[in-house]
Amino acid sequence: MVFMQGFLDEQFNQLEELQDESSPNFVEEVVDLFFKDSSRLLTNIEQAIDKYPQDFYRLDSLVHQFKGSGSSIGALRVKNECSVFKAHCNDRSLEGCRRSFQKIKREHATLKQKLESYFQLLRQVGPREYAVCSRK
């Protein structure tokens, strides 16, 4: 998955390896689950950022959840940006948090698009090829 490089890490591979006849769409299912849950989390974060006075503790906690979730599917860039965000929370830098949050949103959206394309491709290619592709 060359085009996915940088966006996903080894965890994603692990997910793919878990996929088999008994759970043939496992990866896609998990990814769907992630995006559904993550948009909810993003909304919460956004609301928390705009709230005044800022509650950095809560912000950190929300992003932490998001980070954990993303790491479960191997969303590398998203995960990294979450770490940056948490550092800003730690410094109590609202501006830093805002900037970082924008990046998180962008990375998240990009990842979503790419994965959608990826799964589409896999479906087109067919099961056998999928196995090949997924192993890169």
Next chain:
Amino acid sequence: MAPAEEAGGEFPVGMKVLVVDDDPTCLAVLKRMLLECRYDATTCSQATRALTMLRENRRGFDVIISDVHMPDMDGFRLLELVGLEMDLPVIMMSADSRTDIVMKGIKHGACDYLIKPVRMEELKNIWQHVLRKKFNENKEHEHSGSLDDTDRTRPTNNDNEYASSVNDGADGSWKSQKKKRDKDEDDGELESGDPSTSKKPRVVWSVELHQQFVNAVNHLGIDKAVPKKILELMNVPGLTRENVASHLQKFRLYLKRIAQHHAGIANPFCPPGSSPKIGSLGGLDLQALAASGQIPPQALAALQDELLGRPTNSLVLPGRDQSALRLAAVKGNKPHGEREIAFGQPIYKCQSNAYAAFPQSSPTVGGIPPFSAWSNNKLGMADSTGTLGSMSNSQNSNIVLHELQQQPDAMLSGNLHSLDVKPSGIVMPSQSLNTFSASEGLSPNQNPLMLPSQSSGLLAAMPPSMKHEPVLATSQHSSSLLGGIDLVNQASTSQPLISTHGGNLPGLVNRNSNVVPSQGISTFQMANNPYLVSQNSVGVGSKQPHGVLKTENSDSLSRSYGYIGGGAPLMDSGLLSSQSKNTQFGLLQNQDDLTGSWSLLQNIDSYGNTIGLSHPGSSSSSFQSSNVPLGKFPDQGRGKNHGFVGKGSCIPSRFTVDEIESPNSLSHSIGSSGDIMSPDVFGFSGQM
């Protein structure tokens, strides 16, 4: 249920794993991975639901994997509860890899800590934890008792100690120590001999059984409570020494945590000098409390939180920390380093059920019976000038409690320490803050706040001589601790809980409220030593207006001391609870004297924390015998008898969390938490 059996003997195939995490993505991935490892995986997104499932079916799972950050319950809390109630291995996981958090997990008893994203390889090995635990339990049976001793002798020194003891408990490293003990003790009536597959039948630690356990421990004194003797005292057919040993271990951990918690407000992870004693004391109380059903699970949890130094939302009283520290510092003798909470030298010493202080039955007025219950006779109550005093007194261990009382967090930690510190007398944390203030008084700081009178009962109670007298820490209702502690007391012997606060945390005591000095810190002072504060509290005494322990109580106090508050098995009249503000507990009858030492029996003010233990007349320890229902403080108000220090009952912050502030919080915490009385307290829903 042995996985092996279900899988046809091919362990770990079929091992039952319960995964708890609020993140659905992670749950899905883990479940798939576990299935891939051929385990039997069940997922749950809510900790509370998971706990219910576990309680309904204890044998239904072999191992739990839980996330740390969850919305409905803190993962560490779940960890503790599972460990206490079901004794199952728990593995924590989180995306948070900070060392301090990981350490926290280990201290709370986690078998392992996985960093997300969790890899297959890591999951493949989790069966080792299950096996290890079983193996250790088996060994425990053989060497029951050894652990206890080793814990006790372990030098109190804060983190290390705590860590080591925790680790010991968790890893069974104590095994080696155990070997020294006699190993032939009932080896296994309840279990099969084969370590690898034996599934020791789990003993269900019901409230009654736990209460018996606590009574026994109180009776023996936390220092001397070895499984063998406890078993003998309990005289429960079919119960093995191993069962007792493992239960004791947990109890100790719990106490320790509580102590830590209190003390830890300042020092989260390491209970200053958290000697095992503290843990045991705390544990005793808590358990007793739990056993008596008095401590609401929440309180227990809070208490546990406190102990563990976990951030508890409740209790933390800003002022307390410092005071506690001061107190602790003052005491000097306390093993605790920072926490100081130690002041409460554990009153456990009291031989005769110092715990008697714990009014078993007293359903703790709503609140938790003052910690004092804890304090075993010795607790400072009687002579220990209350915890506060004890702080400085190494002798009094009573204080421990009062630490608890004081601040939900501080108290606990503090108390625990004290508990550990001195087995004698249970320090009953006087109602939360009050005691602290009291304690402060004791300490050289003499904080005006401290008002020894208030809750310092504990502190005060711990006069150097405390040794055996139970300190009644009844300090105000330290919500957190007291709540828990009181219960304990109640459950256990009538030991009046001497609010541990009393002596220990100078700041702690009464922190809440600026310590209502008027309360009359029930300084336990037992022997009338004004010293209650003698050590530090000296100042305290004067502070308190009430200083005088309730006369009415004083009767009881003086004699039974155990009850801080009014003669008779105290507690009721507020023995400790001096809710009536100024009821000084009888303990220190000599108010005047007390003034110096306020610590003693000042009845704890409204909080009821009066710990009155210190019987002025040094009737000391009569307390103990009197079984003062410490916990029972007359309802003065909830906080009353808390014996604990501080307002709001010493109950670990967990319980009281919000209660702490209010004087009545003690009862509050206990009761208000809504379920204090459930036997679940302390995580013991009757089953261990």
